[in-house]
Amino acid sequence: MEDLTLDPQLLKDLVTVTMPFGKYQGRLLAxxxxxxxxxxxxxxxxxxxxxxxxxxxxIVKENGLEPLLDPLRR
Structure with a gap:
């Protein structure tokens, strides 16, 4: 996997972008x-x-960092 240098937009995407396919299509990535x-x-x-x-x-889920996404959901 290429470098995941923290781009704030990638974090924002987790709470705004939906899964485009599969069993969870339409669900927010987060x-x-x-x-x-x-x-x-x-x-x-x-x-x-x-x-x-x-x-x-x-990485977020594996390390229990989901609460960091809460402010971005607002």
Missing amino acids: DLPEPYVVWFAQQGFPEGKLGKQLALLH
Whole structure:
């Protein structure tokens, strides 16, 4: 995975962008269940921006940092 230098927009995307496909299509990325995000981490994240967003979400969820997203939801 390429460098995930923290881009504030990537964090904002987690609470504004919806999953474009699959079982959780239409759900905000930040609201995806952790097992689903872990599955992506094991299988490989998609290419491009969505892959970066999901990789960042994996880091957030893996480290229990979801409360950091709360102010961005407002």
